[in-house]
Amino acid sequence: MHTIVDARVIISCPGRNFVTLKITTKSGVYGLGDATLNGRELAVASYLTDHVIPCLIGRDARQIEDIWQFFYRGAYWRRGPVTMTAIAAVDVALWDIKAKNANMPLYDLLGGASRTGVMVYGHANGNDLDETIAQAKKYKEMGYKAIRLQSGVPGLASTYGVSKDKLYYEPADAAKPTENVWSTSRYMPTVPKLFAAARETLGWDVHLLHDVHHRLTPLEAGRLGKDLEPFRPFWLEDATPAENQAGFRTIRQHTTTPLAVGEVFNSVWDAKQLLDEQLIDYIRTTIVHAGGISHVRRIAHLAELNNVRTGFHGATDLSPVCMGAALHFDLWVPNFGIQEYMRHTDETDAVFPHAYTFSKGDLHPGTAPGHGVDIDEALAAKYPYRPASLPVNRLEDGTLFNW
Ligand code: GCO
Numbered sequence: 001m002h003t004i005v006d007a008r009v010i011i012s013c014p015g016r017n018f019v020t021l022k023i024t025t026k027s028g029v030y031g032l033g034d035a036t037l038n039g040r041e042l043a044v045a046s047y048l049t050d051h052v053i054p055c056l057i058g059r060d061a062r063q064i065e066d067i068w069q070f071f072y073r074g075a076y077w078r079r080g081p082v083t084m085t086a087i088a089a090v091d092v093a094l095w096d097i098k099a100k101n102a103n104m105p106l107y108d109l110l111g112g113a114s115r116t117g118v119m120v121y122g123h124a125n126g127n128d129l130d131e132t133i134a135q136a137k138k139y140k141e142m143g144y145k146a147i148r149l150q151s152g153v154p155g156l157a158s159t160y161g162v163s164k165d166k167l168y169y170e171p172a173d174a175a176k177p178t179e180n181v182w183s184t185s186r187y188m189p190t191v192p193k194l195f196a197a198a199r200e201t202l203g204w205d206v207h208l209l210h211d212v213h214h215r216l217t218p219l220e221a222g223r224l225g226k227d228l229e230p231f232r233p234f235w236l237e238d239a240t241p242a243e244n245q246a247g248f249r250t251i252r253q254h255t256t257t258p259l260a261v262g263e264v265f266n267s268v269w270d271a272k273q274l275l276d277e278q279l280i281d282y283i284r285t286t287i288v289h290a291g292g293i294s295h296v297r298r299i300a301h302l303a304e305l306n307n308v309r310t311g312f313h314g315a316t317d318l319s320p321v322c323m324g325a326a327l328h329f330d331l332w333v334p335n336f337g338i339q340e341y342m343r344h345t346d347e348t349d350a351v352f353p354h355a356y357t358f359s360k361g362d363l364h365p366g367t368a369p370g371h372g373v374d375i376d377e378a379l380a381a382k383y384p385y386r387p388a389s390l391p392v393n394r395l396e397d398g399t400l401f402n403w
């Protein structure tokens, strides 16, 4: 009854690419897991099809932990975004099956709801300060309690977070990487001005966030954090590249602005020092890129011991399947902080019918058994894969930089 009899990878591009794993058991119950790694979708699809699925068929779907260990330890080559995304897809599909068999929403299986809703933040972005503030006002009117502010930088043709389409920011905008230009000295003065204008217009009854997108040195990040302190930001995200976790010590020495990091992490080891030394305030690693619920739960527990809260990544390149699973996790996890919510397009939502809903600044995962997200396979088949890459970034003199 619980034997895995089928597992398939579904690739679809309803506006953007998504990879979904569907696992079915002998009794006919199926579960879905997101396996989307932006710009590297086919690598994960191949990892699943060539290496994971053949070892999955015939196993007992109830043994989530054993299956997780099999694909992590058993691969010998531990960690890495491709492997951990593939493992996440399996793990989430199996939790979906377990919760469906238990006839419970996933959050009940995890330990039950700890709150009535999941506070989310939306993205206000504009080519200049005024446009960003106008967008932020719209989000406030839609009921958002937290808003991320990104604005174009005078003198730079394009900036991270600023796109043509306001509700659906989509950085993977061409088959081969687009080239952006960056200047830290042009950027640095713009953010405090943006926050000052935002507090002036929006007031203090709303959380404001900003994403640096890995572009500053620890010392520069410390200075920006200090400059933003008067405006009480909710967080400063990815202030510096986090491969060198000790770099965050420098930022901490200089500012009390809360720090968020981790959307590119794929295991607890990427965050261990950051958590052990309490160098951050929010961990952004989410279900799809870090081994699924079974592993992100370990990260969240280690974070809790160190006064760090969750603030999961929730960009459009994480499919509704990941969003559904993340929302169940968020509703349960004791040390929840906030959840990013970039709306998917109507095309995407139609391919992935889901139980989660937005109301007054919160998302709720719904009470359907499992994680509450399905796939319309006939519709998905109408959107074939399209190559799409994330941009790269160069300094004004041509030096390749961090995007
Ligand atoms: C965010 C992120 C995204 C990423 C994107 C990459 O904070 O939402 O920085 O915009 O760049 O998810 O695939």
Ligand code: MG
Pocket (backbone or CB within 6 Å): 211, 213, 237, 238, 263
């Ligand atoms: Mg980010």
